[in-house]
Amino acid sequence: MLVQYKIRSVRLMSVCRLAAATFGSSTKQGVILHSLSNNVYENLAVEDWIHDHMNLEEKNVLFLWRNSPSVVIGRHQNPWKECNLHLMRKEGICLARRRSGGGTVYHDLGNINLTFFTTRKKYDRVENLNLVIRALKSLQPLLNVQATPRYDLFLDEKFKISGTAAKLGRNVAYHHCTLLCSANSSMLPFVLQSPYRGIESNATASVPSLVRNLSQADSTLTCEAVMDAVSSEYSALYDNKPSVQHIDPSNDTLFSGISQKKRELSTWEWVYGKTPKFGLATSFQIMYKQSFLNVNLTMEIKNGYIETCFIEFPDFWLPEELSDELQNGLVGNKFCPKETAFLLSTLLRTCSQDEDVSTKWNLLCEKIMSIM
Numbered sequence: 001m002l003v004q005y006k007i008r009s010v011r012l013m014s015v016c017r018l019a020a021a022t023f024g025s026s027t028k029q030g031v032i033l034h035s036l037s038n039n040v041y042e043n044l045a046v047e048d049w050i051h052d053h054m055n056l057e058e059k060n061v062l063f064l065w066r067n068s069p070s071v072v073i074g075r076h077q078n079p080w081k082e083c084n085l086h087l088m089r090k091e092g093i094c095l096a097r098r099r100s101g102g103g104t105v106y107h108d109l110g111n112i113n114l115t116f117f118t119t120r121k122k123y124d125r126v127e128n129l130n131l132v133i134r135a136l137k138s139l140q141p142l143l144n145v146q147a148t149p150r151y152d153l154f155l156d157e158k159f160k161i162s163g164t165a166a167k168l169g170r171n172v173a174y175h176h177c178t179l180l181c182s183a184n185s186s187m188l189p190f191v192l193q194s195p196y197r198g199i200e201s202n203a204t205a206s207v208p209s210l211v212r213n214l215s216q217a218d219s220t221l222t223c224e225a226v227m228d229a230v231s232s233e234y235s236a237l238y239d240n241k242p243s244v245q246h247i248d249p250s251n252d253t254l255f256s257g258i259s260q261k262k263r264e265l266s267t268w269e270w271v272y273g274k275t276p277k278f279g280l281a282t283s284f285q286i287m288y289k290q291s292f293l294n295v296n297l298t299m300e301i302k303n304g305y306i307e308t309c310f311i312e313f314p315d316f317w318l319p320e321e322l323s324d325e326l327q328n329g330l331v332g333n334k335f336c337p338k339e340t341a342f343l344l345s346t347l348l349r350t351c352s353q354d355e356d357v358s359t360k361w362n363l364l365c366e367k368i369m370s371i372m
Ligand SMILES: Nc1ncnc2c1ncn2[C@@H]1O[C@H](COP(=O)(O)OC(=O)CCCC[C@@H]2CCSS2)[C@@H](O)[C@H]1O
Pocket: 072, 098, 102, 103, 104, 105, 106, 107, 111, 113, 114, 160, 161, 162, 163, 164, 165, 176, 177, 178, 179, 180, 188, 192, 205, 206, 207, 208, 209, 210, 211
């Protein structure tokens, strides 16, 4: 088997080395990989890569990773419903869609992610969470941490410190969970509060909880200390006593094809376009020359693209052909403020030069973009 492996790809050999020559052995081995990257798309690509390429019949893998500020939504979620995209764009917080189901979580360098890879048969979330609890208790024996029936970890029975999700393949599986050590707790609730109204969708809804950082319970519970403790507990399960291997997910030589996986995970088509079809029925007011105008807007959005669009405002507020242009122009476009801004300014240029009309058009377009 080792010979076959060598022939298949010399590149893969480097990763094989990470696994400490586990091929050919009959006893199960353990591998601990620690990402050197804080890029959410690179780290999610590592998960994909391990899932697709590593032989989990012969070894279990624990992948440890942290991200720069990001919001990670579940595979079947609606980002407009789950988070404040305006605030995130303003603060430079990434949005990522993972391949596993479940709800939306906030990540930054104060949050650890742990991914447990096994065969589907050996997949066991309770065992993994118990390992995390043991690790935490090895650092602070008095810590009151418990797993819930949803596989969350709660501190003092009230505060969520960890959320779980999983991806089950035909033969392999992974369970990944977060662990809040010292995340930015003032940013988290604002980022996970959607300001967008009138969304009707069957997308998976998150289950919000009160959250807390472990460092609030005990200041010695830093990310580094917790990752070390989790690694020790994991290592203790295996005869080969795996040590932590630091990996660079941007290394396409080590992880053949990983940059393509990263590219795919960062595309608009994946992050926004995979949102389950949804409807939007909302209204807003525009102030123009000291009076308010009521606007009703209904849309259907499929694969992130506007499929139908109706905008109602009093007759004659805009020339009829322009309001038709607006509705028709939006259909077939991405539900995305950048593209919409470009489209609407182009439309205006071709339709009207009138200053009064331009002002009204711009006010209306600003409102339309604010719901995207
Ligand atoms: N980082 C983090 N950790 C724990 N809980 C969080 C976090 N961020 C937000 N929350 C809280 O969980 C709910 C959502 O709970 P909900 O149960 O809906 O979703 C989850 O827990 C999903 C966990 C996904 C874990 C993956 C592991 C690697 S990539 S992401 C949210 O509204 C907040 O109240």
